[in-house]
Amino acid sequence: MSVERLQYTIAGDAPGHSVALNGFRIGPENATRKVFLQGALHADEQPGILVLSHLLPMLEAADARGELSTSFVLFPMVNPVGMGGIGFGQHQGRYDLASGVNFNRDWPDLFAAIETDIDGRLGEDADANVAEIRAAIHRWLDGRPPGNLRDNLRLTVMREAVDADYVFDLHCDNEALVHIFSAPHCNAVMESLSDWLGGSAILTANDSGGGSFDEVWPLPYLRAAEKYPELPIPVPVAACTIELRGRFDVFDDVAKTDARNLFGFFQGQGLVGGERPPEPARGVRPTPLNATEILRVDRPGLLAYQVQTGDQVRKGDVVAELLQLDGPEAFTRRLPVTAGTDGLVLSRNARKYVWPGCSVAKIVGTEPLASRTGKLLED
Numbered sequence: 106m107s108v109e110r111l112q113y114t115i116a117g118d119a120p121g122h123s124v125a126l127n128g129f130r131i132g133p134e135n136a137t138r139k140v141f142l143q144g145a146l147h148a149d150e151q152p153g154i155l156v157l158s159h160l161l162p163m164l165e166a167a168d169a170r171g172e173l174s175t176s177f178v179l180f181p182m183v184n185p186v187g188m189g190g191i192g193f194g195q196h197q198g199r200y201d202l203a204s205g206v207n208f209n210r211d212w213p214d215l216f217a218a219i220e221t222d223i224d225g226r227l228g229e230d231a232d233a234n235v236a237e238i239r240a241a242i243h244r245w246l247d248g249r250p251p252g253n254l255r256d257n258l259r260l261t262v263m264r265e266a267v268d269a270d271y272v273f274d275l276h277c278d279n280e281a282l283v284h285i286f287s288a289p290h291c292n293a294v295m296e297s298l299s300d301w302l303g304g305s306a307i308l309t310a311n312d313s314g315g316g317s318f319d320e321v322w323p324l325p326y327l328r329a330a331e332k333y334p335e336l337p338i339p340v341p342v343a344a345c346t347i348e349l350r351g352r353f354d355v356f357d358d359v360a361k362t363d364a365r366n367l368f369g370f371f372q373g374q375g376l377v378g379g380e381r382p383p384e385p386a387r388g389v390r391p392t393p394l395n396a397t398e399i400l401r402v403d404r405p406g407l408l409a410y411q412v413q414t415g416d417q418v419r420k421g422d423v424v425a426e427l428l429q430l431d432g433p434e435a436f437t438r439r440l441p442v443t444a445g446t447d448g449l450v451l452s453r454n455a456r457k458y459v460w461p462g463c464s465v466a467k468i469v470g471t472e473p474l475a476s477r478t479g480k481l482l483e484d
């Protein structure tokens with residue numbers, strides 16, 4: 106039984122600058138399973154920080170009671186670089202100010218990284234294949250030369266997450282209900298997680314095209330299984346992005362309830378012992394990510410919403426009216442912005458002043474949409 110503080114100091118790109126990454130490892134040293142949780146990778150999405158701050162003492166208490174059979178690694182605030190993105194009195198933590206890179210896009214393609222290395226190493230034993238792929242990922246990570254601050258932070262985090270059986274990346278949307286992004290191989294796990302958290306959608310894709318953090322972990326196994334269809338190659342990790350409502354939904358009571366529900370989920374998965382709480386009610390089932398419409402505007406204006414999150418809409422329903430702000434019809438004409446699918450209004454834009462390309466809403470349909478190809482994430 107132990108609680109270990111993980112403290113990394115990562116040198117900055119400017120002289121005299123560095124960042125501190127702080128985390129925790131909790132659980133028995135001989136644990137055979139591992140859960141990795143992080144919050145605020147998009148540093149302006151902060152509900153996860155509060156949730157993990159509540160989960161931490163729950164896990165510590167369970168550890169002290171001898172109820173942990175699993176190692177938990179938590180980085181409540183995994184992106185100290187993004188937390189520093191303060192300018193003109195505002196915090197933006199979505200993009201790296203140095204490069205313009207979205208902090209949750211373009212993580213390394215681990216299959217491309219290890220494809221040559223694993224060639225000839227895989228065989229008929231599923232467990233051995235998983236071990237070979239994990240070992241190859243370790244070798245690749247160990248061989249990375251130091252890069253810039255963002256790259257070095259990414260490598261530090263990846264080395265902590267690489268051997269986890271569960272990887273949970275805690276984000277939030279703009280204004281939204283709880284939902285999960287994941288890959289279909291772990292649908293059963295995500296259904297349970299969603300039930301515990303009272304989720305409103307589980308949006309699945311093997312590869313969104315965005316290279317988000319949660320997609321890093323299953324993809325090498327999924328790609329290897331595609332390349333070697335005659336060999337048994339299971340995916341040993343359940344990874345997801347959990348969207349904890351909207352960016353202004355940082356409330357202590359809500360976060361504590363979310364942490365309790367995560368703890369209940371872990372108990373349900375057999376990762377934590379103790380007295381099991383009753384199972385939550387069955388909720389939503391997974392739908393393909395390409396069946397969720399991301400409704401956008403093609404001109405500037407001010408949004409006047411006609412729906413709430415949680416509403417069901419039909420194709421053609423008016424989701425919002427876009428008040429024109431210039432030209433002869435300024436302030437007198439409203440253009441309807443209509444749903445392109447039947448479904449649930451999962452999210453809205455908290456900012457009502459929008460311009461071409463801005464998102465108005467996500468609508469969770471069930472049938473893949475012809476318009477939803479290529480990169481499937483919002484930005």
Ligand SMILES: [Zn+2]
Nearest residue numbers: 147150276277
């Ligand atoms: Zn995010």
